Amino acid sequence: MSTMTSRRTIEFTVGLFVAAGLAALFMLAMKVSNLSTVSLGDVYHVTAHFTNIGGLAVRSPVKASGVRVGQVTAISYDDQKNQAVVTLSIEKRFSKFPVDTAASIYTAGLLGEQYIALQPGVEDKTLKDGDKLQFTDSAMVLERLIGKFMVNKMEQ
Secondary structure, three states, X not given: OHHHHHHHHHHHHHHHHHXXXXXXXXXXXXXXXXXXXXXXXXXXXXXXXXOOOOOOOOOOEEEEOOEEEEEEEEEEEEOOXXXXXXXXXXEHHHOOOEOOOEEEEEEOOXXXXXXXXXXXXXXXXXXXXXXXXXXXXXXXXXXXXXXXXXXXXXXX
C-alpha cells in the first residue's frame, strides 16, 4: 500500500507542476499580447498623424511619464496626407492633457515593443473626445539608423 500511496503522491505532484507551468505560459502569452492590460474604464479617443509608425500595433500602450494611461485602438492610412493615423484611447481619469500635448513613438528596450509617449504641453484647454494631437514625432527605425551610419562611415 505504501508504494501505491507514494506513486499517487508523485503523480499528484507532477500534475501540480504541469498545471503551474501551463498557467505560467498562459500568463506569459497574455502579457506578450497585451490582452492582460485591456482597459475596462471609460475612455476618450484622440487621433495622431505619423509619417512612420515602425512596428506600432493595435493595443500598444500609451504612456505619460512612464505610466500607462491608455492604448492604441486603431491604425489606418490617410492617403491624402500620406501618413498613418493612429487612434488612442485614453482613460477618462487622465482627462487633463492639454491640447498642445505631443505624442512620440518609442521602443521599450533595444528590441522591445513600441509604445506612444505623451508629453503634456502648457495650454489651459484640455483634450476632448475626437480631438487631434497636433505635435507628433515618428518612430525611429533601427534599420534606417544603421543604414545612415554605414553610409556616413563609408564616406569617411
